[in-house]
Amino acid sequence: MLFVVACGSVLTTLSALLRPSVFAWVISGWLWLTVVFANLAEAVAEGRGKAQADSLRKARTDIVARRLRDNWRVGIDLRGAETETVRAAGAHGRGAGPCPAVARG
Numbered sequence: 001m002l003f004v005v006a007c008g009s010v011l012t013t014l015s016a017l018l019r020p021s022v023f024a025w026v027i028s029g030w031l032w033l034t035v036v037f038a039n040l041a042e043a044v045a046e047g048r049g050k051a052q053a054d055s056l057r058k059a060r061t062d063i064v065a066r067r068l069r070d071n072w073r074v075g076i077d078l079r080g081a082e083t084e085t086v087r088a089a090g091a092h093g094r095g096a097g098p099c100p101a102v103a104r105g
Helices: 002-018 022-062
Strands: 064-067 072-074 082-089 095-103
Touching (some): 002 022
Antiparallel strands (some): 082 095
16 A cells, blocks of 8 residues: 555656646645655554564563462473462552463463
8 A cells, every 4th residue: 555655656746847736746745744654653563563572472481470289480381281370460569369370381
C-alpha cells in the first residue's frame, strides 16, 4: 500500500512540475508527508516488536518458581506438566496467596 502512495507522490510531483498549480503542490506535499510518516511509524513498530521479543526471551530464562516439593527453581529448568505455586506480587513485594499453575514445556 505504501508503494502505491509513493508512486502517486512521484506522479503528482511530476504533474506539479509540468503544470504548476497550488492544488497539485498541496496534494503532492500531502502524499510525501504520508510516505515519510508511514515509514516512521513502521520503523517504530518494528523497533517495539523487537524489544518485546527480546523482553519475552529474557523473561523465559529469568523466571523463578517456588516448587511445592523442593526449593526455588529457575523457570527454564522446569519440565512439562510440573505443578508449581505462583504468588501474585502485591504491594511491597508480598504475595497475594498461592495459585497453582502448570508449567508447560
